[in-house]
Amino acid sequence: MAERSIRVAVVDDHPVFRLGMAGLLGSLDGIEVVAQAEDAARALERIDATVDVVLMDLHLGDDSGIETTRDLVRALPDLAVLVITMDEDDESVVAAMRAGARGYLLKSASPAEVERGIRAVANGEAILGPQVAARAMATLTSGRTAVRVPFPELSDREREVLDLLARGYDNATIARRMVLSPKTVRNHVSNVLTKLGVPDRAQAMIKARDEGLGGDGSGQ
Missing domain, CATH: 3.40.50.2300 (Response regulator)
Structure with a gap:
């Protein structure tokens, strides 16, 4: 058969x-x-x-x-x-x-x-x-060591969004880089602001950079 x-x-x-x-x-x-x-x-x-x-x-x-x-x-x-x-x-x-x-x-x-x-x-x-x-x-053989995960209250996806936000990227750029729809990114940003207890993106960016997110913050 x-x-x-x-x-x-x-x-x-x-x-x-x-x-x-x-x-x-x-x-x-x-x-x-x-x-x-x-x-x-x-x-x-x-x-x-x-x-x-x-x-x-x-x-x-x-x-x-x-x-x-x-x-x-x-x-x-x-x-x-x-x-x-x-x-x-x-x-x-x-x-x-x-x-x-x-x-x-x-x-x-x-x-x-x-x-x-x-x-x-x-x-x-x-x-x-x-x-x-x-x-x-x-990546696996680059010798990177484990580090403390910032903002454990965030999901992995929300933390990725916050990292890109901290680099100065707007929602459209974040959506493109993460291969997500703009609506999904807007929802993630809203959740991040709520969980971090901050009123806007600028305050979220400050908190994120204080925790080491955002790389060099070179933006777009």
Whole structure:
């Protein structure tokens, strides 16, 4: 009896890339493309429990692939999400994996790397593309020591927002760097101000910098 094909959905707002990826995957043995979506709403509508793996871009027009990943994994815990994006910064990798992605590839990945990534996450493994893995290893072997976590009352995501706020970034820039929607960033900033007991961003920035957040505060 033949083994069932891996059923894949491709979520990307660029039709040329999405259709090209669907064509590539459809040519591979044991992989079947069963859904495509260009934004969060269609992804949530078209992806169900029959899908094994989602190839997810992080930028879906006005939507965030991070939030879409989180929503899909929350609704379908057995779903494997493999991010494929142009973003190779550490913040995007961490945000994607925290949202529930099992793998992270760059769009420069070869067809063989994409196929290997799909088969790996479908098998329950985690996988990082070569460039992403190299950056992760560099971080792990850089000799950094553990430090006290400032503002333990904040969630990790809220602390990341506060750090960027302390650098002088506005909400639009924070949203872009964290691959979140502006509305989500506004909500996080509001929560941070409430938890820190400060009236505005300026006071939050002062408190954050007193605790060592914000880097050099070079802003935009």
